[in-house]
Each structure stands twice: as structure tokens, then as C-alpha cells.
Amino acid sequence: MERFLILALVGLAAQLVDGSLGMGYGLTSTTLLLTAGIAPAIASASVHMAEVVTTAASGISHRKFGNVDKAMLRKLIVPGAIGAFAGATFLSNLTGDYVRLYISGFLLCLGLFILGRFLFLKDARKQKPKPPTNRFFIPLGFVGGFFDASGGGGWGPIATPALLSQKGMQPRMVIGTVAASEFAVATAATIGFMISLGPDKINWLWAGAIMLGGVIAAPFAAWIVKSLPTRVLAVIVSGMLIMTNLNAVLNYTSISNSVETAIFIALVIIWIPLTGYVVRKEKRIAQKEKQEMNTVKRTS
Numbered sequence: 001m002e003r004f005l006i007l008a009l010v011g012l013a014a015q016l017v018d019g020s021l022g023m024g025y026g027l028t029s030t031t032l033l034l035t036a037g038i039a040p041a042i043a044s045a046s047v048h049m050a051e052v053v054t055t056a057a058s059g060i061s062h063r064k065f066g067n068v069d070k071a072m073l074r075k076l077i078v079p080g081a082i083g084a085f086a087g088a089t090f091l092s093n094l095t096g097d098y099v100r101l102y103i104s105g106f107l108l109c110l111g112l113f114i115l116g117r118f119l120f121l122k123d124a125r126k127q128k129p130k131p132p133t134n135r136f137f138i139p140l141g142f143v144g145g146f147f148d149a150s151g152g153g154g155w156g157p158i159a160t161p162a163l164l165s166q167k168g169m170q171p172r173m174v175i176g177t178v179a180a181s182e183f184a185v186a187t188a189a190t191i192g193f194m195i196s197l198g199p200d201k202i203n204w205l206w207a208g209a210i211m212l213g214g215v216i217a218a219p220f221a222a223w224i225v226k227s228l229p230t231r232v233l234a235v236i237v238s239g240m241l242i243m244t245n246l247n248a249v250l251n252y253t254s255i256s257n258s259v260e261t262a263i264f265i266a267l268v269i270i271w272i273p274l275t276g277y278v279v280r281k282e283k284r285i286a287q288k289e290k291q292e293m294n295t296v297k298r299t300s
Helices: 003-023 024-037 038-063 070-093 099-120 134-151 155-164 171-197 204-228 230-250 255-297
Strands: none
Touching: 003 024, 003 038, 003 204, 024 038, 024 204, 024 255, 038 070, 038 134, 038 171, 038 204, 070 134, 070 155, 070 171, 099 230, 099 255, 134 155, 134 171, 155 230, 171 204, 171 230, 204 255, 230 255
């Protein structure tokens, strides 16, 4: 019972991160199961089984709060589902741990790009959106789905930053749409694992615990996305992306623990004041917009 409650709390925390930042549920939950000594394929299968329910709850919540772009959703789910099924089949026969090194390096660079884009480039809210074409969505969906299933998580970390890097994309719409589309990815991955491994390989108790925590957290995560300003969300997403993937990259090096710790302390020292600066800037922008609206009302 104690382990069930712990796993439920992990599922709750993972869903809060995933639903509000567009990434983290699979990676957080799978990491816990791998730490407990569960084989990668079984850990990923159990987490994706839980995600079938949590992603459905997350998608419904995001849609209720107006965070879902239906056109983008339709373009993501088919290639994402195909990639997830292929990834589940691949992982059931072969573990691809070193593939994470290349993906983490790519995502680290993408996180830095997103951070710089929202800090120094023109405000995304004032740019005219130019929706990406199918030539962008099809490979993105397939690659994201494949690595999500084969790596135990990755749909959010791949799809969210890739979409945020496109001109005119609003973070809350990207996060909500990616979270909603993950239902198709989780379902396809689960079907793939069921066929390749068999249902007896899934730890149903652990999947149920993680699932319960995720369902409870889903509405709160969607509310966070609806409430936080665009730039604040972008800085949080990029910071989490940089931290997570830098840690993954450093695990493949011979850097000592003390040096690694010093690097992350330095990043935190930079990231916290930077987030505070963006929050204060957003407040000033909101106050200015409010004053302009009041001026318009008085003159009309």
C-alpha cells in the first residue's frame, strides 16, 4: 500500500510537470521504474498503459481551458501513433539507451534556442502565425512517437520544443495540443507492447498507481497553462529542457560528480533570477495593456 501511494504521488507530480510544461510524465515515471530494477521494455509498457488514461484526462482538461489547436492536433496524431507503435516494437526486442545521447544533445540545443528566442526576439504574440505544413508534422510526429515508446518518454520533449521553435506559435496552445495528442501516442505504444510482450508483462498495480495520480493532477496542470503568461511559460519550458537534457548528456561523460553539481548550481543561480525578471516584465506589460484599455474606454 505504501508503494502504491508513493507511485500515485509520483504520477501526480509527473502529470503536473507534463500537463503544464508539455513534457516530463513518461520520463519521470519511467526513470522511477528503471531505478527499481524494472526492464526498460516493461517499464515503458507500464507507463504507457497508465498514460492512456492520464493523457485522455489531460487532453479533455486542456480542451476545456481552450489550450488545444484542433488543426495541429489532427496533423500530429497519425504520424505520432505510427511512430509509437514502431518504437514499442523496437524496444521490445532491443534497448536503445545510447540513442538518448543524440536526442538529449539535440534537445539541449533546441532549449537554448527557445530561451533566446523568447528573451531577445520579437514577442511571439505580435507575430502573424504561419502554421507548419505536413512536411514538418509527419516526420516530427513519427520521430516523437518512436522515441517516446522506445525511450520510455519523449513525445513532449521532442514535439513541444520543435513546435515552439516555429514562428508565431503560442506556448499554451502548443503545450495543450501536444498533451492532447499524446493520447493517440500512448494508445498506439500500448498496443505495440501488448502484441510484442503480452499483457502479462505489464505491472498493472504500478500502472494503476501512476495513472491515479496523473488523473488527479490533469485539471490543475491545464489551469496552470491557461493562467501563466506566454514568456514565463517559454522560459520555464526551456529551462526544464536544458536541465533535463544536460544531465542526460553529462551522464555519458567522465565529468566528476562535484563538477556536475557545480554546473547545475550555476544554472539554477542563472535560471531563477531570469524567471523572476520575465515575470516582472510580464506584469509591467499587463499593467500597460490595462491602462491602454482604460484610456480607450474613457475616450469612447
